[in-house]
Amino acid sequence: MAAPTGAGADRAIAALPQAKRELARMLLAARQPVPARPSPRSGAGPVPATALQARLLRSERQQPGAGTGSHAVRLTGRLDHGRLREALTGVLARHEALRTRIDDAPDGAGPLLAVDDAPCLRLTRADLTDHSVAARRDAVRRHLDESAGTALSLEEGRTSRFRLLALAPDEHVLVLASHLAVFDGWSSGVFLTDLAAAYLHGPESLAPPELQFTDYANWQRRxxxxxxxxxxxxxxxxxxxxxxxxxxxxxxxxxxxxPVRLCCGPGSALKAGLALGAAQGATPFMTLLAALAVVLARRDGRTDTVVGTPAAGRFATSLEGAVGQFTTVVPVEIDLCGKPSFTELLHRTRAAVAQALSHQRLPVDELCTGGSQPYSVLFALHNYPAVPFALPGIEVSQLPGPPARHLQLYSPDPAATFACVGLVERDGEIGGTAEFNHRVAAPEDITALLADVEDVLRRAAVSPAAPGITH
Structure with missing residues (x-):
């Protein structure tokens, strides 16, 4: 007999005792075809954690605080503390990922995500108004460092913690510590956008996102x-x-x-190289990736190379409005055989990036198992959407915090990774942070790597059609 579907299934489940309804929903869902994209899950019980979350849970238990990321904004103007507290609580209520506990399943089948019904805001305040300017600056830096090192508990659902620092009656710093298991780079934009809306219009103005992270996690496993x-x-x-x-x-x-910075002023190798890439239809990321591939292939004595690049993982527009850890890494395979010109290499790189991104539904922890990580270098040129974070009568600006532990986030085996170079293009400048494994590299090795990338771009700008760019 076929399983009931639609309204018939709902009536059949409703007729069951309460204790059996969730199990029935799960069994019914398991018998239905899995769509290519996430959709709202059936029921509201625990769902399996993603493979990345399972790894981060293990890492947190071994090294508490290793999975904490920190974000901070400066608020200049008259701030209503009560409205801010209500707005923060409203954002926590909107996103299931921020009310999630991650712990081992009783049957040993792997970690589960369980969502708490009520949000729990953990907010502390520090009054620095009686400090000197220098002392306030030092105190803010100390709070930022402490926030980035805060040990959060995934098992108990303590995955976020806030600090509000009062520097003056009309100047504050809001610091958020969040665990990377539930909060990625894209999430910071979603969070701040929601916070502004809740502060302006009240938390009741925040409707639930189209899909929650738990919908995505449930779909991914299935x-x-x-x-x-x-x-x-x-x-x-x-x-x-x-x-x-x-x-x-x-x-x-x-x-x-x-910290790293690429020189992109007038007449620089980077500017000339990016112009060459644009003329060939390559984005700045693709152009830099092509040059990096040349350097790595030359270093390893190969005619191909694989570079890992973080992808947002939000391959469906319905995922763009949710807080969660959707990031994955896509290995980009770049072929340099046949002594291609840089122009030809750009076309190969464009195709390689498109091919790799078409597989971003595959989590890197499932793709690379048993020591099969194919890349030793990670490269990203982040393009998170600009956040129109505006509050009435308050000027808002981002504050740089300690660098996140991206290498450990993006690499199933950090010991197999040489470096992770994460750059941001902003106001005509390209810079960011390079993380590296101190056991195999030193700062000067990273500096030399980036200098070689710029050298490749310099040579390519002079002779873009000359063969043998790898030599």
Missing amino acids: WLAAPDGQSELARRRAALARTPTAAPAPGGFERGHL
């Missing part, structure tokens, strides 16, 4: 276990098997980081 997901995963693994895997450093992993 899709990966279904024939379509299994088939795509097998094909992608087979394609990447042609590439040697990155070997873990014998000494393990020790995080290092340094």
